[in-house]
Amino acid sequence: MSKIVRLGTLFPEDLNLNGDQANLLVLRKRLELRGVECLIQTAKPDQLDGYGLLFLGHGSKGAWAELSASQPELISNFLNANAAVKFVAGNGVEKVLEVSGNLVRQSSWSSEFVSQDGVVGYLNDDLAGPVFTYESTPKGITVLSRLHGPILAKNPTIADKIIFDAGWAQESSSAELDKLDQLAELSRKTAFEH
């Protein structure tokens, strides 16, 4: 293993209400299965440099209220950080859209499994607009997933797209990756049988 990919996560104790932090476990395992060492580290809000990926998860109303008060620059610092990938899950997306002036709410609450462009996950919010966006620009990759929880486990093609687009590993497969992908396929199928 010649290089180390550092995945930085902000306030993991508070922004993991729906298991969102598990997305980092998924990336780490898929990197390790391709021979790339990976570290998951808690990122300090005033030291966001040096990470390959920065992650913001889903927090309770109380958690976000406290973070908004104690860390008013958190979202803008996150968006301006130089990480190759920024990944936001669950209601972290609401905070990002709020800061960027793109927040639009709808009149009703959606709490359901959804599939958008082949990405499957659980939605639980009242926002309008796409449930999942993947934007790759020369400045880096930004993933906004209103689908909360371990979305990369259910959608390993997205996990691999991040890994390949960021240049962390070459495309390759293995028996273990294949097995994980088969389970993910079954998991996506199950989601709509509830």
Next chain:
Amino acid sequence: MRYLPALLIGRLVRFAVRLVRPGGGSALPGLVVSKLAPGLVNKLLSSFPKGLVIITGTAGKSTTTKMAVAIARAHGLTVFTNPSTANIEQGFFSTLVKSGTLSGKYPADIAILEMDEGHAAALVRDVAPRFSVILNVFDDQLDRFIDPAIVREKLAAVAKRTTEKVILNADDQNCLLIAQEVEIEKDYFGIQSQVGTFAYSKTYLPEISNPTARNTVTKLSGREAVLETISGPVRIELPSRGSHFALDAVAAWTICEEILGSGFDSELAKRSLDTMPPVFSRGEIKVIDGEEVEFILIQNPISTQLNIDNLDTSPEQLMFAIGRDVHDPSWLWTVDYSKLDHVNMVSGFNFADAALMLSYNNIPIEVIEPDYFKAIEDFLALPQPKLGRKTVLYSADAMRRLRRYKGFTDPEDVQRV
């Protein structure tokens, strides 16, 4: 007699269901009667001479309720309760269909019911409880309630509708916030921090100082717990191991002191707790084909975490089954499974999500079997473990299917080991 036709139809449905599925179908008769006579349960729950007690909160409802009912019955009270963990309104209708009179009455002194946050908040709009017990708030059912603050609001609604006294957990900041909204008398139970601490939902609000609990768990060794009560220390033997069961016991003790008043006999209460069997699937041990098997129900992040932490070691033989009741399996990933060194069998409707979670947590899985009944048979056919017992960790739907499949249909048929 306005409810007679609905109750007769309910009894017929119950009879028919039990013909095709012996021992099963507890929800359908209640569902039918609830549609035909929706006002029946409110009338029933308002009719008991000693009133209605609601036991609610995220975790521990079933065990606390069963303990409180055992103590109350030992003191000679007749109790209406919901024994099959059917903590939904249809469950009450079902109990009424099964055991009530055709005039819609149930011959009991008091109702002691477990109810989840949502159903309790809905019920108290029509029926005010005399006492309520607010056990705790943990991160749970967020696909249904969205946020812990909403769970807290629902529990506060129950507390505020209570007419005589609210009993709350002294160690949970959520309960202390609820207490601030309650104008009637309240009292507290608790557990010393060196005996047990629990990851209640964070409130992110200024810390409220813990009130003095009337009754507290002060020691725990295996299944033996010491409760420091207003009448002195009491040593009890819990039906199952674990600090959460000790907390359930002290909550049950406290509410029973209130219900029984000067008639409360601590010797009688102790004997009730010392001899009561576990609630089914809460550390229940069954003998199957001459071999002991332990069944552990996991319903939410906290019950899963507590039950895993509470295992003596990683079981030599473990089945992990997540059924259809887990609508959004995301919460499975919030639990620390590092105590498990392997899982022999993964199954249930959500087998793929369970297997994905275990795999990404680097916990080896021997067999993933989508066919649940085959998984049960294959797991039970494994040679007896050299150490400990076969252990089944399963969600409510997987529990119901297994119990029906193996013929364990009587929720009262649980032996103390």
